[in-house]
Amino acid sequence: MIDLYAWNTPNGRKISVALEEMGLPYRVVPVDITKGRQFDPAFLAISPNNRIPAIVDPDGPDGEPFSVFESGAILVYLGEKTGRFLPGDRRLRVAVLEWLMWQMGGFGPMPGQVHHFLTVDEADRAYGLARYLKETRRLYGVLDRRLAGVEFVAGPLSVADFAILGWAWRHERHQVDLADYPHVKRWYEALMERPAVKRGFAVALG
Template sequence: MIELHTWDTPNGRKISVALEEMGLPYRVRTVDITNRQQFDPSFLAISPNNRIPAIVDPDGPDGAPISVFESGAILLYLGEKTGLFLPVDRRQRVAVLEWLMWQMGGFGPMPGQVHHFLGVAEADRAYGLERYQAETRRLYGVLNRRLQVVEFVAGALSVADFAIVGWAWRHERHRIDLADYPHVRRWYEALMTRPGVKRGFEIALR
C-alpha cells in the first residue's frame, strides 16, 4: 500500500485526489509542517527538499520499494504506474505535460506568494501583494481562455487537472471570484462533484 506523506495544502491535495481517482490503496502519514516535521531526518530520507508531499510505493517499477518527491513527479509516476490520466498517445501527452508544467511553474508559486503576503503586516505587504495578485489573476485568465475551448485542460481528464484543482481549491484565499472566470468555474464545479475528487479533498491530511 502506498504511503502518502503530506499535509493539508494544495500540493498535498493534488496527490490525494489523484490516488482516489486512480483507485489506488494508500495510507496517510501526516507531516505537520507547522511544527517543522518536514525537517525530520526520516522525512528528509524520502523528500530531500523538505517539502510535502512525498510517497513511498512498496511495489515500485522493478518490484522494489521506491520513494518519490515533488508533486508533479508523483503525478507522473502514478499516471505511469496505473496507465490512467496520462495518455500514451504522444500528442495527447504533450498537452498534459504542458499544463502540468504550467501549474508547477506558475499556478502554484504565484498564488502561494499571495498567501504569504496576506499574512504579513499591512505596511510590508502592499507591493508584493499587488505584484503577485496581478500575476495570479493573469494565470486564472490563461486557464479561463483554455477552458473556453476544451472540457479539461489537456482535452481529456488528466493528472494536469488534478495538479491545477489543488490550487484552484484555494481561489477564495487568492481573492479570486470564479464568477469572473466562468469557464474555470464550470471546470472547477465539474471536478469537485467527481466522487474521487471529493474523497481526495475530504481525507484527513492533518
C-alpha cells in the same frame, strides 16, 4: 499500499485526489509543517527538498519500495504506474505535460506568494501582494481561455487537472472570484462533483 506523506495544502490535495481517481490504495502519513516536521531526518530521506508531498510505493518499478518527491513527479509516476490520466499518445501526453508544467511553474508559486503576503504587516505586504495578485489573476485568465474550448485542460481528464485543481481549491484565499472566470468555474464545479475528487478532499491529511 502507498504511503502518502502530506499535509492539508494544495500540493497535498493534488496527490490525494489523483490516488482516489486512480483507485490506488494508500495511507496518509501526516507531516505537520506547522511544527517543522518536514525537516525531520526520516522525512528528509524521502524528500530531499524537505517539502510535502512525497510518496513511498512498496511496489516500485523493480518490485522494491520506491520513493518519489515533488508533486508533479508524483503525478507523472502514478499516471505511468496505472496507465490512467497520462495518455500514451504523444500529442495528448505533451498537452498534459504542458499544463502540468504550467501549474508547477506558475499556478502554484504565484498564488503561494499571495498566501504569504496576506500574513505579513500591511506596510510590508503592499507591493508584494499587489504584484502577486496581479500575476495570479493573469494565470486564472490563461486557464479560463484554455477551458473555453476544452472540457479539461489537456482535452481528456488528466493528472494536469488534478495538479491545477489543488490550487484552484484555494481560489477564495487567492482573493479570486470564480464568477470572473466562467470557464474555470464550470471546470472547477464539475471536478469537485466527482466522487473520487470528493474523497480526495475529504481524507484527513493533517
